[in-house]
Amino acid sequence: MRTITDLTLILLFVWITMLASLVVIFAALPFLTSKLTTELGRLLEQVIVAGLATIIGLVWLTMWRELAFRYFSRILTRNVERAHASPDT
Amino acid sequence: MAGEADLLETYLPAASALIVGFALTFLLIPPISKIMRKHGIVGTDVHKLDRPLIPEMCGLALVIGVTASTLVVGFFYRDSILKLLAFVSATLIVALVGALDRLTTIGPRLKPVLTAFGAIPILLLSVYSPRPSLPFIGVTRLTIIYPILILVAIAVTANSANMLDVFNGSLTGTCSVATIAIVVCTFLVGRVEIAALAAALLGGLAAFHIYNRYPAKVFLSDVGSLYTGAAIGSLAILGHVEVAAVTAMMPQIMNAFYGLAKVGRLYERKEISARPIKILPDGRLAASRDPSAPVTLSRMILARSPLKEYEITRHMVALSSVSAILAIITQLLIVWW
Numbered sequence: 001m002r003t004i005t006d007l008t009l010i011l012l013f014v015w016i017t018m019l020a021s022l023v024v025i026f027a028a029l030p031f032l033t034s035k036l037t038t039e040l041g042r043l044l045e046q047v048i049v050a051g052l053a054t055i056i057g058l059v060w061l062t063m064w065r066e067l068a069f070r071y072f073s074r075i076l077t078r079n080v081e082r083a084h085a086s087p088d089t
Numbered sequence: 090m091a092g093e094a095d096l097l098e099t100y101l102p103a104a105s106a107l108i109v110g111f112a113l114t115f116l117l118i119p120p121i122s123k124i125m126r127k128h129g130i131v132g133t134d135v136h137k138l139d140r141p142l143i144p145e146m147c148g149l150a151l152v153i154g155v156t157a158s159t160l161v162v163g164f165f166y167r168d169s170i171l172k173l174l175a176f177v178s179a180t181l182i183v184a185l186v187g188a189l190d191r192l193t194t195i196g197p198r199l200k201p202v203l204t205a206f207g208a209i210p211i212l213l214l215s216v217y218s219p220r221p222s223l224p225f226i227g228v229t230r231l232t233i234i235y236p237i238l239i240l241v242a243i244a245v246t247a248n249s250a251n252m253l254d255v256f257n258g259s260l261t262g263t264c265s266v267a268t269i270a271i272v273v274c275t276f277l278v279g280r281v282e283i284a285a286l287a288a289a290l291l292g293g294l295a296a297f298h299i300y301n302r303y304p305a306k307v308f309l310s311d312v313g314s315l316y317t318g319a320a321i322g323s324l325a326i327l328g329h330v331e332v333a334a335v336t337a338m339m340p341q342i343m344n345a346f347y348g349l350a351k352v353g354r355l356y357e358r359k360e361i362s363a364r365p366i367k368i369l370p371d372g373r374l375a376a377s378r379d380p381s382a383p384v385t386l387s388r389m390i391l392a393r394s395p396l397k398e399y400e401i402t403r404h405m406v407a408l409s410s411v412s413a414i415l416a417i418i419t420q421l422l423i424v425w426w
Contacts, residue, residue, distance in 0.1 A: 002393060022332070023224075069351075
């Protein structure tokens with residue numbers, strides 16, 4: 001049960017940050033860069049939005065990986081310590 | 090009375106496809122497994138102490154069952170024939186890649202490329218809309234990038250489903266739950282013909298689960314696992330439920346992503362010397378402590394304590410159920426926005 005709860009929390013984190021990233025990429029970024037459209041042209045604006053979206057995507061993947069791997073290594077280390085503490089089990 | 094007729098018109102095709110998909114797959118598995126065993130197409134069930142030999146490539150029953158039940162869907166929705174044709178050809182291309190991979194060796198780098206070819210019928214028949222709907226945003230326009238995303242979507246869903254086909258019933262269980270979410274989501278957006286297609290897949294997966302659950306009597310192999318993933322990817326595109334489908338497939342995507350992030354490249358299970366799971370003398374499975382072993386979803390589930398094989402599958406199905414609920418919430422957010 002504890003494992004399911006922990007992995008569900010990771011799922012929830014991934015889901016919420018995915019939705020937040022989509023909002024930032026599709027709503028906030030075009031709004032923030034709309035000024036650039038008049039000054040630099042629509043193509044450059046699209047390139048900037050795509051570049052920033054890629055960076056957000058990579059940050060999201062890195063956060064996801066770090067969270068999952070830290071959770072995994074923490075549990076595994078704790079189990080090893082427990083095994084050392086009680087060698088008869 | 091008119092309301093009842095509407096209800097019947099909406100749900101009867103899906104119910105029929107579900108029943109036909111289930112019945113055909115269920116009836117086809119025994120003869121196909123006999124043929125596979127007779128021709129020596131068997132694989133070792135590596136997570137059992139006695140390592141029994143199980144008939145492989147029985148996913149062919151699923152492929153035939155679901156493809157045949159698409160005809161039933163076609164009978165009800167004759168004006169959606171192009172979409173049905175795209176679904177059938179896309180999934181059959183990927184199933185063929187799976188069969189080739191079993192009979193020859195395609196390799197971990199070429200397989201995702203070949204599975205991406207499954208997107209070609211969808212692109213050629215132009216049965217997609219490059220305007221995906223997103224929660225809190227509404228309809229977006231991705232005219233240039235969307236066709237590229239279709240190629241990626243088919244390859245990712247097919248291969249991530251394939252990578253979760255590690256335990257008895259793990260793929261059929263988790264993908265059945267994901268498909269239930271897609272049936273609900275496609276009904277929510279009013280794409281009843283795609284909901285019927287998803288119901289056909291659900292019927293096939295449910296029938297296969299009876300034979301593939303612990304202790305497995307048959308294996309899907311790549312032909313069935315790649316087919317299932319590609320079918321879910323195609324349904325997401327044709328049904329216009331892309332974000333919900335990604336959410337429903339999170340356990341599969343998570344599993345594939347963790348493995349890739351740890352190993353640093355595309356890989357086949359057989360080429361990894363440091364196995365993520367080990368069998369204990371009492372038959373339970375435990376997470377390997379080898380730091381070079383890939384971090385998979387099953388290894389994460391086992392990190393806390395060793396479990397029986399069927400218990401791991403139950404954990405995976407529970408996680409898929411959470412994802413399915415989140416997928417339906419995502420689609421409701423899109424519909425209500």
